[in-house]
Amino acid sequence: MDAFFVSVEELYDPSLKGKPVVVGGRPDERGVVSAASYAARKFGVHSAMPLRTAYKMCPQAIFLDGHPERYREASEKVFEVLREFSPLVEMASIDEAYLDMTGTERLHGPPLKAAHRLHARMKEATGLNCSTGIAAARMVAKIGSDQAKPNGILWVLPGREAEFLAPLDIRKIPGVGKVTEKNLNALGIRKVGDLARLEPAFLEQRFGKWGLALAGKSQGLDAGAWFESEIGEDEGPKSISHEHTFSEDTADTARIESTLSRLCEMVGRRLREHGLTARTLQLKLRYSDFSTITRAHSNERGTEIDTEIYEAIRELFRRNWKPGAKVRLLGVHASGWTEGGQLNLVGEERHEKWARTLATADKLRDRFGESAVSLAASLRGGFREHAQENPASLPGKGRSDPKDPKPL
């Protein structure tokens, strides 16, 4: 999708059209640009740029908070449209998808015709523009769609992949970021064509497994774990996490622990939504100087219970925090799913009790919003003042916002 978040915001407020728009938050907030309109991009604003920087480059831009629910909803509509064109659709992210069009010619016609129909149907059903790359390999299709933006279609004929890629910057290859770019530049490699001329064995020796994949990519082949899988297979999440950056760094333990408790609740809620229990819990701490540590702990048994998660995370925090050091960011990460039924061990009765209580709490949240119910630990330490200071950081956007959350 083209400038997806911005385009969705334009559906809600058409007066934004054509103007420099930045989605991500207020210009004086800690945060980065999620999406910039094409008008804003003319000033050098781009995603991942700090909001404060974007403001300096384009003070006249309209800065908007993001609306994840709106984007999710639009993304689902996009998916429905794509499903009309192929049964094999894989949403690669909220605004990007792969379609396997094998065997759809009789229904949709040749590639270019199908793509044009897709664009028209997309605009009609969602009001949004997209761009399309057509190729025999998904990586080439992806790069093709990037080159086609905005609102364009690009078909790379089979057998002409290397020729299409050769003049492009290596940075265009998905997986080549700042670091790899620098490493390749140091070897005099700037264009994909430079890469294609090298021996795969040389790249492998230099960059390991990744080097070998790079050699393949430079020729237009799908390579690497993600690109090798078939289109359309969706295997649930491998990890679930939440993190929070304070608007001002803090060393206040009460405030830190209440934030951790809140993050644990959010993680627990998502685990239960997916019917998962996690064996490994990980704490993330970022200090004022941006130095970041992660500390994990694995249990034999998995859990999806907020209080159990919080106990483990708090222990990790107390053991690893440099007392007095100001904290910028906290994160809670769950992974290592356990299969189905868990063992009945000591403490199982307590576990069952919490499981029932949380099921009730989740129902209340469904009806009254995420802030309807909360652990007492999340409410201590000035959580509510904090919530006021930064309303966007409230867990979820409840339909109602009760004045008095009920401590569990």
Place this chain on the structure above:
DNA sequence: TCTGGGGTCCTAGGACCC
């Protein structure tokens, strides 16, 4: 420039097992 939040994949070292 003063750096979000939610993810995936990869590497490397160490504990432990046979």
Place this chain on the structure above:
DNA sequence: TCTGGGGTCCTAGGACCC
């Protein structure tokens, strides 16, 4: 004495993507 080779699991960190 001075030290194998295969494997798995765990932890920590980092590159990268949208």
